[in-house]
Amino acid sequence: QQPVQSPQAVILREGEDAVINCSSSKALYSVHWYRQKHGEAPVFLMILLKGGEQKGHEKISASFNEKKQQSSLYLTASQLSYSGTYFCGTEGMAAGNKLTFGGGTRVLVKP
Amino acid sequence: GAVVSQHPSRVICKSGTSVKIECRSLDFQATTMFWYRQFPKQSLMLMATSNEGSKATYEQGVEKDKFLINHASLTLSTLTVTSAHPEDSSFYICSVASFGLQETQYFGPGTRLLVL
Numbered sequence: 089q090q091p092v093q094s095p096q097a098v099i100l101r102e103g104e105d106a107v108i109n110c111s112s113s114k115a116l117y118s119v120h121w122y123r124q125k126h127g128e129a130p131v132f133l134m135i136l137l138k139g140g141e142q143k144g145h146e147k148i149s150a151s152f153n154e155k156k157q158q159s160s161l162y163l164t165a166s167q168l169s170y171s172g173t174y175f176c177g178t179e180g181m182a183a184g185n186k187l188t189f190g191g192g193t194r195v196l197v198k199p
Numbered sequence: 200g201a202v203v204s205q206h207p208s209r210v211i212c213k214s215g216t217s218v219k220i221e222c223r224s225l226d227f228q229a230t231t232m233f234w235y236r237q238f239p240k241q242s243l244m245l246m247a248t249s250n251e252g253s254k255a256t257y258e259q260g261v262e263k264d265k266f267l268i269n270h271a272s273l274t275l276s277t278l279t280v281t282s283a284h285p286e287d288s289s290f291y292i293c294s295v296a297s298f299g300l301q302e303t304q305y306f307g308p309g310t311r312l313l314v315l
Binding site for chain 2: 090118120122127128129130131132135175177185186187188189190191192
C-alpha cells in the first residue's frame with residue numbers, strides 16, 4: 089500500500105520552514121526521502137532506519153517514528169533550491185530493498 | 200552515491216512499434232535494478248525488479264510480455280516496451296540498489312516516451 093504524504097503542496101517564502109509528513113499503514117523497516125525537480129530523476133536525500141532516528145542533509149532533516157509508522161521531513165530556513173517534489177519511499181519488513189513511494193509533496197519556495 | 204545513466208533520454212515512436220530503454224550503472228556492479236513508470240504529476244510506480252542473471256519480478260498488473268526486462272550484466276538492464284500504444288507514453292526511470300552501510304536506490308535520469 090502506498091504511504092500517504094501530507095500536505096500535497098506547500099508554498100514558502102525563502103527562509104521559512106515547512107514540514108512534510110509520510111504515514112504508512114504497515115510496519116516499516118526504513119524510510120527514504122527523495123527530491124525531484126521537474127523533468128529530472130529523483131535525488132536521494134536521506135534514509136532513516138530506526139525509531140526516533142533523525143538525520144540531516146544541509147538544512148533538511150527528518151525523523152522516523154517506528155511505532156507510529158510515520159516519518160517527517162523538515163525544511164528549515166528554506167532556499168530557492170529546495171523547490172521540487174518530495175517523495176517518501178517506504179520499505180516494509182520483508183521488502184528486500186523494494187520501495188513504495190508516496191504521492192509526493194510539491195514545494196515551491198519563492199523569493 | 201551510485202551514478203546511473205539511461206538511454207535514450209527521449210523517444211517518440213509510432214503506435215505498434217517496440218522501444219528499448221537502457222539503464223547502466225556506471226560506477227559499481229548492480230545485482231538489482233528497479234524499473235519505474237511515472238505519469239505527469241504522479242508518484243513513482245514500481246513496474247519490476249530486475250535481477251542479474253535471472254528473470255525479472257513484475258508487480259501486480261504489469262504485463263511481463265509487454266514490458267520485457269533483460270539484466271544481462273552487472274552494469275546493464277534493458278526495458279523493452281513491445282507494441283507500444285499511446286497509453287504507454289510516460290516517464291520511465293530505472294534505479295540501482297546500493298547495498299552496504301547505506302542501502303537505498305539511486306535513480307537514472309529517466310526516459311520520456313511518447314507514443315503517437
